[in-house]
Amino acid sequence: MSIAMPAPDPRVLAQASQIVAALRAVLPPDAVIDDPRETCAYECDALTAYRCPPLAVVLPRSTEEVAAVMRVCGDMGVPVVPRGAGTSLAGGALPTADCVILGTMRLCQVLEVDTDNRFIRVQTGVTNLSVSAELEPHGFFYAPDPSSQLACTIAGNIAMNSGGAHCLKYGVTTNNLLGATVVLTTGEVVELGGPEMGPMGLDLLGILCGSEGQLGVVTEAVLRILPRPEGARPVLIGFDSAETAGECVARIIRSGVLPVAIEYMDEPCLRAVEAFAKAGYPDCPAVLIVEVEGSRAEIDDQIARIRAIADALHPVEFRESRNADEALAIWKGRKSAFGAMGRLGDYICLDGTVPVGQLPHTLRRIGELSRQHGLEVANVFHAGDGNMHPLILFDANKPGDLARAEAFGADILRLCVAVGGCLTGEHGVGVEKRDLMGDQYAPGDLAIQMQVKDVFDPQWLLNPAKVFPLEASAAHRARAAE
Amino acid sequence: MTVALDLAPTSEAEVSEILADCHARRTPLRIAGGGTRIENPFLAETLSLSRLSGVVTYSPGEMTLIARPGTPLPEVRQMLAAEGQALAFEPPDLRGVLGGNGTPTLGGVVAANASGPRRLLTGACRDHLLGVRFVDGRGRVLKNGGRVMKNVTGLDLSKLLAGSHGTLAVLTEVVLKTLPLSPARTTLVFPGVTETTALRIFTAALSTPFEVSGAAHVGGTAYLRVEGLEGQLAYRRDRLLALLADWQPQVMEGAPWDAIRDVAHFAGGGPLWRILCKPTDAPSLCQGLRAMGGDCSLDWGGGLIWYRGPGNPRGLAPHATLVRRDGATGPAFPPLTGAVARLHDGLRRTFDPAGILNPGLMDA
Numbered sequence: 001m002s003i004a005m006p007a008p009d010p011r012v013l014a015q016a017s018q019i020v021a022a023l024r025a026v027l028p029p030d031a032v033i034d035d036p037r038e039t040c041a042y043e044c045d046a047l048t049a050y051r052c053p054p055l056a057v058v059l060p061r062s063t064e065e066v067a068a069v070m071r072v073c074g075d076m077g078v079p080v081v082p083r084g085a086g087t088s089l090a091g092g093a094l095p096t097a098d099c100v101i102l103g104t105m106r107l108c109q110v111l112e113v114d115t116d117n118r119f120i121r122v123q124t125g126v127t128n129l130s131v132s133a134e135l136e137p138h139g140f141f142y143a144p145d146p147s148s149q150l151a152c153t154i155a156g157n158i159a160m161n162s163g164g165a166h167c168l169k170y171g172v173t174t175n176n177l178l179g180a181t182v183v184l185t186t187g188e189v190v191e192l193g194g195p196e197m198g199p200m201g202l203d204l205l206g207i208l209c210g211s212e213g214q215l216g217v218v219t220e221a222v223l224r225i226l227p228r229p230e231g232a233r234p235v236l237i238g239f240d241s242a243e244t245a246g247e248c249v250a251r252i253i254r255s256g257v258l259p260v261a262i263e264y265m266d267e268p269c270l271r272a273v274e275a276f277a278k279a280g281y282p283d284c285p286a287v288l289i290v291e292v293e294g295s296r297a298e299i300d301d302q303i304a305r306i307r308a309i310a311d312a313l314h315p316v317e318f319r320e321s322r323n324a325d326e327a328l329a330i331w332k333g334r335k336s337a338f339g340a341m342g343r344l345g346d347y348i349c350l351d352g353t354v355p356v357g358q359l360p361h362t363l364r365r366i367g368e369l370s371r372q373h374g375l376e377v378a379n380v381f382h383a384g385d386g387n388m389h390p391l392i393l394f395d396a397n398k399p400g401d402l403a404r405a406e407a408f409g410a411d412i413l414r415l416c417v418a419v420g421g422c423l424t425g426e427h428g429v430g431v432e433k434r435d436l437m438g439d440q441y442a443p444g445d446l447a448i449q450m451q452v453k454d455v456f457d458p459q460w461l462l463n464p465a466k467v468f469p470l471e472a473s474a475a476h477r478a479r480a481a482e
Numbered sequence: 483m484t485v486a487l488d489l490a491p492t493s494e495a496e497v498s499e500i501l502a503d504c505h506a507r508r509t510p511l512r513i514a515g516g517g518t519r520i521e522n523p524f525l526a527e528t529l530s531l532s533r534l535s536g537v538v539t540y541s542p543g544e545m546t547l548i549a550r551p552g553t554p555l556p557e558v559r560q561m562l563a564a565e566g567q568a569l570a571f572e573p574p575d576l577r578g579v580l581g582g583n584g585t586p587t588l589g590g591v592v593a594a595n596a597s598g599p600r601r602l603l604t605g606a607c608r609d610h611l612l613g614v615r616f617v618d619g620r621g622r623v624l625k626n627g628g629r630v631m632k633n634v635t636g637l638d639l640s641k642l643l644a645g646s647h648g649t650l651a652v653l654t655e656v657v658l659k660t661l662p663l664s665p666a667r668t669t670l671v672f673p674g675v676t677e678t679t680a681l682r683i684f685t686a687a688l689s690t691p692f693e694v695s696g697a698a699h700v701g702g703t704a705y706l707r708v709e710g711l712e713g714q715l716a717y718r719r720d721r722l723l724a725l726l727a728d729w730q731p732q733v734m735e736g737a738p739w740d741a742i743r744d745v746a747h748f749a750g751g752g753p754l755w756r757i758l759c760k761p762t763d764a765p766s767l768c769q770g771l772r773a774m775g776g777d778c779s780l781d782w783g784g785g786l787i788w789y790r791g792p793g794n795p796r797g798l799a800p801h802a803t804l805v806r807r808d809g810a811t812g813p814a815f816p817p818l819t820g821a822v823a824r825l826h827d828g829l830r831r832t833f834d835p836a837g838i839l840n841p842g843l844m845d846a
Contacts, residue, residue, distance in 0.1 A: 116685045116762050139689070172632060174641065175609045188821040196758040197601065197785045200644065200801055200816050201826055201844065206608060206641025210634045227691045250543035254663035256566055258709070294691075294714065301713045330612045353630040356544045385631035386544075425632035433635075440635055445624050448832070449637040455828035467636060 002430050002462035003050060003091075004407055005465050006477075008098035012055070012078055019076055020056050020459060026068035030359055031106070032059040040119075042083065042101045047091035047150075047432055049402055052179070053094035054081065061106045063181055063219040064362035070217065071187035073100055077481075079464045084156025085127065087148040089349050091429025092160060092212050096464055104155040107219055110134050119178055119195050121222050124155035128162075131223065140225040143170035146426065147338065158218050161210030163426035168384035169260040169293075170226070172426065174209040179222035185457050194222055198217075207452065212428050215456035229293040232260065234330045235303055236289055238282035238316035242266065246287035246359040249383045251309045252290065253356065257302050263289040263334050266363065269341070269378035269391070270333075276340035279333030282317040288383065289334055337380045338391075344376075346396040348405050349389055352416030353425035356386045365415050366390055373408040375401075387425035388416070391424040414439050429467045437469055450476050490530045494615065494623060494654040495590035500529060501652065501838070502621025510841045513648030515590030517549060517582050526841070531589050534654060542567055545660045546612065546629050551589020551653045562660055570661040570665075571607050572598030578749040580806055589653045595645030598743035599696035599707065602782045604661070615655035616643060616723040619834025625745055629657045642829070648840045650833040664709035669737035670697075672704040672729050677765040677780060680704040683729055684761065684783040690725065697783035698742045705737055714800055747779060748790045753810035757787040758801040770798045815844045 012019070020034045024142070033039055034056040044051040055078070058065045073080050082102045083093040096099055107125035114120070115138050123133060128149040131142040145164035146152055152162070158180065163172040179193035192205040199205060208215055239245040249262055265273065265287045274281055281287055292302040303320060310318055322329040333340075341347050354362045363379060370377045381389040390412055394405035413423045413433065417440050424432045435445060450468055453460070453476070460473075460480035470475075489511070491497045504511055510526040517530075535552035542565040549558065555573060562568050573591040577584065590596070592614075597606040603647065604610075613627030626639035643651055672683055680699040687694045687706050696707030706726075708718045723731055748754055759767055761784030768778040768787060776791010789795055794812060795802045804814040818826055826844075830837070 021691050040522040065629060117691060117760050118688065132483060161638070171605060171609060172634075174638065175605050184821060186821070190825075191820045192822070195760040197597070197782055198606065198758045198801075201818050201822070202650075202829060203608060203641045203645050204822070206644070207637055207639065207694055209641075210638050214637070227689055229691045253545060254543050254565075254662075256665060260661060295717055296715075298711075298714045299719060340554065353632050355541070355546070355630055357541060382632070387630075409800070420628070420630050421630050422633045422635045424635050425630070426634055428634050429636065438634065440628075442625075444622050445626065446636070448618065448622075448624055449639065451628075451832045452637055452639070452642075452829065455825060455832055 002403055003435065004470060005052065005096060005431070006470060008096055012098040015076065016055055019072070019078055019100070022072045022076065023056065023058055023069065025067050026072060027058060027060060027065055031059045031061070031065065033059070042086070042103070045086040045088040045091060045093040046316060047089055047094065047430065050091050050094050050431060052095050052097055054099050054101045055097065057101040057103060059103045059106045063183060066102065066183045066217055066219050067187045067189055069102060069185050069235040070185055073461060074185050074187060074459065077459065077461070079461050081463050082155065082159065084125070084153035084159065085151045086102070086314050087152045087156065088160065088430055089351070089425070092428050092430035092466060099233040099464065102217060107155070111220065113138060114195070115140055115225070117195050118225050119222050120225050121220060122134050122154060124158065124218050124221050125153050128152050128154060128157055135225055135414060139228050141227055143176050144173045154221055154223070155218055158209055159211070159223060160428040163382070163387065165261045165263060165382060168262060168382065168388045169258055174206065175247065176224045177205065177221060178224050180205055180208060180218045181220035183217045183219055185216070185459060192256070212257055212467050213468060215452050215462065223436050231299060232291055232293045233299045233303065233321055234289050234291040234327055235306060235321070236281070236287060236317070236319040236330045237310050238284040239286045239288070239313070240284055240316055242286050243250055243360040244313050245288055247290060248310055248313050249359065250356055250469070252306060253384065255305060255309055255384065257292065257305050259290045259292050259384065261289070261291040262382070263280055264379065264381055264383035265334065265337065266379040268376060269337055269380045272340040272344055272378060273333040273337055276337040276343055277333050279329060284316040284396045289330055312467050320475065334380070341378055341391045341393070345393045347391045347393050348409050349391050350409050350412055351387070351427040352413045352421055352423045353385070353387045354416050354419050354421035356383070358419040359383065359386060362388065362415060362419055366412055369408060369411050369415070373404060373411070375405055375408050385425070386421065388479045410436060431466055433465060434465070435469050437467070438472070443472065446472050488528050488530055490533045494534070497534065497617045497652055497654055498621045498623050501617050501619060504838045505620050505836045508836045508838065510838050513652055513840050515586035515587035515593065516554065529652065531587065531652070537561060539654065542660070547658045547660050548629060550655055551587060551590050553588045555586040555588060555591060563648065563663065566663055566665070567660040568663040569610065569658060570600055570604040571610050572600040572743055573607065574598045574743045574745070577743060579754060586726050588656055592644050592653060592656050593646065593648050598696060599781055602697060602785070603693055603695045608641050610639045610659040611644050611656065612659055613657040614640045614643055614653055616651040616653050618651045618677045619836060619839050627657065627788060631659060647843055649830065649844050652700060652839070664711070666712050666715040667707060667709040668715060669734045670706040670708070670719070670722055670726065670731040671734045671737065672731055674702055675704050675729065677768045677778070679729065680780060681762060681765050681784050683726060686725060687722060688783050689732065690722065692722055694743070696739055699780040700742055700747050701779070705742065707737065707739060742781065746787050748788055751808055752790045753792070753804065753808050754787040754806035755795050756803045756805050757789055757795060757799045758785060759787060759799055761785045767799050771795055813845065
């Protein structure tokens, strides 16, 4: 346990029963949970190494109920941790003992589908996948598609500015978010953006998206929707080295073909996937899956261009899918990669991004670091945009192994920053990468971000101890507590 | 105030010195790129970024461009086109409309979040902005974001600075995503149609997966732009021609998309307003605007109305910005109220406590 959390506020703990009573006074009876047998279900998110049961959990059903919760917590000085589905890999919804968890799962209504103006308005507790399911009969879809899309909520997607495999073409959440209904810590409700294609005044929606619950709670969202493509087809390309695979990615991008996805898997990952899913992938050091969209003729044309690029680099294999079953077979291994890795042991999933041209060098260095730290690592990631997902394998039952894995992970993320990239491409900082922020940002760069939080959340009650290193935020928190 | 002398720093350090000094003396500054954007009517010294110019790095394989704010837009266009790429959001050149004689700069484009017809398909300037370096109103040299496509590390201040019109900070370096330029394009033209008909055409076309990259209505003619790889283009064009056959489309090569982007049809005089609305509201808004005595055009599939004429359109459409004043009075930007106004003030004070950066420009 190398990530420190601040000590709970004794004044808040001492008032626990009054706080719960005040919440009960403004919410329906089933919307407030304080029984420790039930609150323990909220003690962690998908970063399970860190746990802490909250003081209470609230499950509001409307913007008004969220506003009421915020007024109570604002008045009584109680920290609030917003939580979507709890799928954060970065500990973005990790509670503190003195906090109220504000769960969005009952904010689950679809409010408006407007295909003429190409948007959908939803309460933010709806899951990512259900938004696209709702749109399917209309011939539209919602583009961001994080791997956890079956479970994760739009609220969490907005908080973390989530991406997915298809964002090479369609962008991440911030590029597909048109408007938001936001509850501030004062309990005030503001509308930012809407169906119009631009902000009124400053782009507050732009800083809200990806702010990890630091600025406000989003209860409703207006999302941009897109007509479904006529078809999509993947190809699989095997290479005998990571360098050649990286070169292939850069050449595809330069060629003018813009695939919807370019996925990369390395040898350790391929071995695990083969043992688990038997996807029939080639036995080679690097595999790319490239997916293109359009009509049959358009797809054929794009694949021919990709084949010409790949052939010049002498691939071990170039596999086309001729029908839906073969397309599924190509994706099967990639989609089961995380499950396959889970069979090998415990793992930490990292999320650094590097400039595409730095991929081969970064992969080589990760291999060297793996030998230095004595832990195995597998790479599976979105290569088109340089968003890496190294999976570090360790044994949680072995004393000291988690700390070694975390140290290895920190070295990889520092490497990402050193080659011109960043700590996190789509998972967010949370608590996991909080203490590495100083590697990416100078003190002044962090200070201005914290000053922006001061404006939105002067009491520093929202999602405590995330994003900003505790040492850096100490003065802001102390001022807020006065 | 002292006699106005133009300040034209050539380095970030100089920008920092000037701003620290102006902060201490509480001297307001008018921040200018090429001097082609919305005019600040308030008297102040001018800080020109025209000499902080030049491309730092352009990596076509990584689809990224890093450049200083004073870099002229035409230079950037040329450099990218040589690699078959472009700034996909199609930044407009409004000097014809605003009567300026400067050259638009990259910093000005970002500060105004200026986006042309393709905004409909690929998003606005802010969607292509990967990172910034900037100097705040105290003279602090700061950065945010980076040069990679996916980055959720900390608060996204780049988005906040895009479209802040120099009221929060002075940009000293911008990182933009570049995209491959479609090798082929064509336009479907529908002459002699009303806005109501144009919207029906737009709605039908934009519900297809054919990636329509421009949907405008100017002077009674509706335009739909289609782009793609060669084979792709013919397919998309033919499918759209069939779908929209009732409205008798014509195919036009070399349609005036640059002129539409630059609002050339409203060059010259008269107050000019830029109005954002829900696309399907555009026809009735245009009717109301014409009743005020002016003329309208549509871009972004109806989501953007340009109105030239008398009166204040905010009674009909609150989301209206006065781009060319020409005698019109009142605030240029839509007035804000309540908590949103308070957040704006708080951010302004955070970035620029002495109120020296383009004061009054975005205020009500």
